[in-house]
Amino acid sequence: MDPETQGNGSPTVWVDDEERELVFQGWNPSEELLAEISTTEWAPGHAIGIPQGEAVVRVPLRMAAIIRKALDDAERSGLL
Template identity: 40%
Template sequence: MRIQFVGIDPSTDRNECPTVWVDKEGQRLLIQSYNADEASRAQCEATSPAYGPVPPTETIISIPARMVPAIRKAIDALDGPGLH
């Protein structure tokens, strides 16, 4: 599996640093970010089309809006020829 770094939270303090990688081979994004708080998690589960708790193999993460450019870059990398 070839994983490429795409971007890190521009206001990181290096202790808490949401990060985005792309796996072009596996056609997926890999995202490190904060765990969603319990209230957000409960609201997500309540509005999910699956109408149930998040399975133990999955989680809900909270991604700061300032990470949108890195996520867009990662999506473009999956759609296009590669990272620039």
């Protein structure tokens, strides 16, 4: 969980062992970012837009250590 929030709607990342996935909870992107994504190649090699069934969430960079820990946990559990 984002250490700078008080646990109420906090950006969070966790490992879903059963599905073998990292799950991210974050903030909705701004309308400006969504407009940019829908009109430009925002990540190299990625198609323009957001495919059906996918979403974009924003997670603060201060959570990098938490994301690394989730990956380490998944690796220790044999999921990676």
